[in-house]
Amino acid sequence: MTSKTSNPTVNKWLQEMKDLLTPDNIVWIDGSDEQREALREEAVKLGELTKLNQEKLPGCYLHRTNPNDVARVEDRTFICSKTKENAGPTNNWCDPDEMYEKLYSIAKGSYKGRTMYIIPYSMGPIGSPLAKVGIEVTDSVYVVLNMLIMTRVSLKVLEVLGDSNDWVRGLHSRCDVDPEKRYICHFPEDNTIISVNSGYGGNVLLGKKCFALRIASYQGWKEGWMAEHMLILGLQNPKGEVKYVAAAFPSACGKTNLAMLIPPEYLRKKGYKIWTVGDDISWMKIGPDGRLYAINPENGFFGVAPGTNEHSNFNALESTKKDTIFTNVALDLNDNTVWWEGLNKNLPENALDWKGNPWDPAKFNKADKTTCAAHPNSRFTAPAANCPCISEEFDKGAGVPISAIIFGGRRAKCAPLVYQSKDWVNGVFVGSAMASETTAAAAGAVGVVRRDPMAMLPFCGYHMGDYFQHWLEMGEKLGDKAPKIFNVNWFRTDDEGNFVWPGFGDNMRVLNWIIDRCEGKADATETAIGYVPKPEDIDLTDLDMDMDTLKSILKVDKDVWTKEAEEIEEHYKKFGDRLPEELSEQLANLKANLAKM
Ligand code: GTP
Ligand code: SPV
Ligand code: MN
16 A cells, blocks of 8 residues: 555554455545546446536535435444543443454455545644644545545645644444444544444544544543534624634534524624634634634534525525535426525425435425425535635634633523523533433434533533533633633524524624623623523614513523423433532522522
8 A cells, every 4th residue: 555654653554444444446535626526426426426507506416325324323422431431421332442343343344345535634724733633534435525525635634744643543434334233433542433334424524523522522621622512703893803702502503504694784784794713613722812712623514404595594505506515405306406495485396305206395294304305404515615704714723712602502491592601610500501402413302302511412522520620620721811601592482382583693683792791891680590681782673573572582480490400400410429519519509599589
């Protein structure tokens, strides 16, 4: 095997992979346009991609996964740390030796008759002090083409790496896409990820959730930085000043939408603007001035398609107009373009659904997901460079200083539209107690409320009690330079189950209050859970919403929150003696505050 590097750890591992997988061919992916073009053609020939209308959607393709393989599989995702205790109560664990043996026996010989693609990539701008290197081997052209969008693939990363052993090994093998033998495994102490029997995004684009969150969260803990499931945006005010915020919402709870929002017209006219730095993952480190700096380690967006349209998320839609791979959306045979629920009201008359079967719009029933043309977790993989509002800081390695951290989720009744935590420790409590209704982004029931601390439940690569402690320690180091911590909820419903808050672009109204709070410009009411806006401080200009409705979603209800506190107590029991004492104290404070209400 001719190598592209003299790094002994890389060459040793690649030789082991070759011996294990026994491919017919080996191809290094270099990130060049010529190679990408050839691979696209290859994928079309193999039937892995369908070429779309190249006039309307240049460089765009459609892919359909196996119907048994459409989302992340949390019950088959493992953290194989040396001891079970270090994986903690929220992760599946298996002894690493046992798991290596099992996975190697599944993967053995699986590349026979196939090509082993070697993808050297950087998470973060190549050479940035916050960036890290990974190498993924895969037998899927679809994975290669997606990694070319989602990460920075280049042989240059090997130069940056030199002889260092600080790189993440990633083995992906599609095998037979057998759900019974599907495993997504992480070995944090070995910087290694192994994924077998899947071809779906979050399970196989190993730079994303596997590396940039599960492995990186562990590295951040050991090295004193943070890897979080957060979007990063810059809010520009009429004076031209830009303030950055990072926000953690669970999967399919609105990160991509918030990251790219277009402010309401009256704010646009005043000169407000949003710049996107990232839509899913944030790596954050304390900078030389003592503030928290964030980079987006990714190079593209793996966004949820359903619901994306020119009104809800114009910038995301624009991002998908060239060089994009659509996965599990519908194919409009009329003009060979794509369609999904919520794209527009023109249900295609002549279309194939996400499984490739003829779709009958007459049978479509919004309430019955099985009649959908696109899978509820269908996605697009779009280059970040396509995004009309991509921040000029996106490609810079230094990162952006974070003024506010925002937690949030889908809560029909409990959390108010927005509130501010009392301080960093209280903010860590708010994040640790977060809950949200489950979505189609992971296999399993949808709409069930579950605790999802910091939106990291499926992504934390170590014991979550230690993770909370790490957050507390970061706060101590940051001191008075720490970002302020907030919580938002766009998903409060009325008695008929309709969302009360208009959401999307109108979330800007809430962001403005958040920034004003950071700058000491807005007032607030102190409540049992934190600082809630005075209703008149949320600007409702041009909105069809009265004060009473707004008050209804700012309300902190004593009974609802008393029950919430009990549930948090239950949730906390899982962490045993690794739950930081500060957080137990926070819970006791909350209970005492509620009792006084
Ligand atoms: P992942 O990529 O899975 O991490 O998801 P995400 O957090 O980026 O979620 P995304 O922005 O893709 O939104 C998911 C779904 O929530 C889409 O169907 C959106 O239309 C919907 N959504 C996003 N923002 C809002 C909002 O402000 N209000 C309402 N009601 N729905 C929203
Ligand atoms: C998520 O589920 O949070 C995603 C999509 O962003 S995946 O890459 O599948 O994890
Ligand atoms: Mn996500």
